Amino acid sequence: MLFFSYFKEIVGREVVVELKNDLAIRGTLRSVDQYLNIKLENTRVVDQEKYPHMLSVRNCFIRGSVVRYVQLPPDGVDVELLHDATRREARGG
Template sequence: MGVRALVTSCRYHHSTVLSVMLIFSVFKTLTDQTVTVELKNDLSITGVLKSVDQFLNIRLDNITVSDAARHPHMMAVKNCFIRGSVVRYVSLPAEHVDTQLLEDATRREAANQVKR
């Protein structure tokens, strides 16, 4: 299925800002790749990632929804803008994500947290 990135709303302090910037950097490298975004209202949208901003707002093109019967109003929609605060998960294509780089960055951040 790919790499699944958890996006949560947290209190903003130093480590959270660094975590968001790390996720933002990964998403920026995935422009023009197909991703699946699961929203907090259980709607899953698959589409081509066109842009993401520092608030993790996402713009998708050529979208499809996973459960068209529950969300028939989405059938006519081809492009969408998703506010970052309503995102639960983003499924990313594993072959386009440098997991070693992410693991190293996560370890560095964890080590910095221990030092504080």
């Protein structure tokens, strides 16, 4: 549940969600649930020429299982803290 908790911390920040089908969507993180389903607002497709049909979309719901990466706001990440917490979670802490 570590990343669920972490993502809740950065609700309201801008992220880029990269899907396994290579679509990348920039937007404001509106909410996240325990399955890491992600709701974005004010979305923009990163590669608009390749995905013109997504231009109009202003908010969307992305299924957690299709997310490959989430690019985080650099100042929203305490790398050391997240590192330690990740290790902690990995050993069942």
